[in-house]
Amino acid sequence: MxxxxxxxxxxxxxxxxxxxxxxxxxxxxxxxxxxxxxxxxxxxxxxxxxxxxxxxxxxPSKAGLVEAVVVAWTRSVELALGDIASAPDPADDKLERFLTVWSRAHREALDRDPAIYSAFAGFWEQRRDSIAAHRARVRSFLTAILDEGSEPGPFRIRDEDRAAAFVADAMQRFVHPALVMETRDLARAQLDQRLAVMTRMIVRTLGSGGV
Missing domain, CATH: 1.10.10.60 (Homeodomain-like)
Structure with a gap:
C-alpha cells in the first residue's frame, strides 16, 4: 500500500x-x-x-461514534499526563502532580460532561480496546516517572511493576469511573483533601522502599 x-x-x-x-x-x-x-x-x-x-x-456504528467522543476526551487526559511525565521536575514532584491531575481530570469530566463520562464508564465496563489502550498509555507515563525516580533518585523501588500496581491500586477511588461516580455528591474540598493525603502516602511509601 x-x-x-x-x-x-x-x-x-x-x-x-x-x-x-x-x-x-x-x-x-x-x-x-x-x-x-x-x-x-x-x-x-x-x-x-x-x-x-x-x-x-x-x-462503523452509533457505538463507534460515541466511542470516538470518549476517545477524544481520553486523549486530552493523556496529553496533560504525558506533559507532566516528560517535564524536567524532580520525579517525586512530578508524581504528586501527575496523580493530582489524573484524579481531577475524572472529577471535572463528571461535573462538566456527565453524559460523556457516563459513556466512558460504560466502555470501561465493556473492556473496550480503546479504553484498554488509554489505560496502558497512562500506565506507561506512570512507569516512566517511577523509573526516572528510582535510585539514586527519591524512590527506593525494589520491583517497578509492583510499584506501578501499588500506585494504580491506591488511586482507584479517584480514577475508576464507577467509584468516581459514587463520589458525585462529595464536596470537591473534601475530595481534594482525601487526594492530597493519598498522594503524600504514595510518595512516602515509594521513598521508603515499601514496595
Missing part, C-alpha cells in the same frame, strides 16, 4: 480529518443534550449536512 505523503505540522488537516472532527464534535453535543443512548446517527448526519450513509464512512 503506498504511503500517504507526510504533511507539514503547520498545514491544514485533510478534508476527511476535518469532517471526522466535526462529526465527533456534533456527536459530543448530542450526547450532552440527550445522553449516549438517545444519540442517533441520522440526527448527527442531519446537523452535519450529510446523509447518514456518509457518517458510516467514518464510524
Amino acid at each position: 503506498p504511503r500517504r505523503p507526510e504533511r507539514s505540522p503547520h498545514s491544514a488537516p485533510p478534508a476527511d480529518d476535518r469532517v471526522e472532527a466535526r462529526l465527533i464534535a456534533i456527536a459530543a453535543e448530542h450526547i450532552r443534550r440527550f445522553g449516549p443512548d438517545r444519540v442517533t446517527v441520522v440526527a448527527v448526519a442531519r446537523e452535519a449536512g450529510m446523509s447518514h450513509a456518509n457518517v458510516y464512512r467514518f464510524f
Whole structure:
C-alpha cells in the first residue's frame, strides 16, 4: 500500500480529518443534550449536512461514534499526563502532580460532561480496546516517572511493576469511573483533601522502599 505523503505540522488537516472532527464534535453535543443512548446517527448526519450513509464512512456504528467522543476526551487526559511525565521536575514532584491531575481530570469530566463520562464508564465496563489502550498509555507515563525516580533518585523501588500496581491500586477511588461516580455528591474540598493525603502516602511509601 503506498504511503500517504507526510504533511507539514503547520498545514491544514485533510478534508476527511476535518469532517471526522466535526462529526465527533456534533456527536459530543448530542450526547450532552440527550445522553449516549438517545444519540442517533441520522440526527448527527442531519446537523452535519450529510446523509447518514456518509457518517458510516467514518464510524462503523452509533457505538463507534460515541466511542470516538470518549476517545477524544481520553486523549486530552493523556496529553496533560504525558506533559507532566516528560517535564524536567524532580520525579517525586512530578508524581504528586501527575496523580493530582489524573484524579481531577475524572472529577471535572463528571461535573462538566456527565453524559460523556457516563459513556466512558460504560466502555470501561465493556473492556473496550480503546479504553484498554488509554489505560496502558497512562500506565506507561506512570512507569516512566517511577523509573526516572528510582535510585539514586527519591524512590527506593525494589520491583517497578509492583510499584506501578501499588500506585494504580491506591488511586482507584479517584480514577475508576464507577467509584468516581459514587463520589458525585462529595464536596470537591473534601475530595481534594482525601487526594492530597493519598498522594503524600504514595510518595512516602515509594521513598521508603515499601514496595
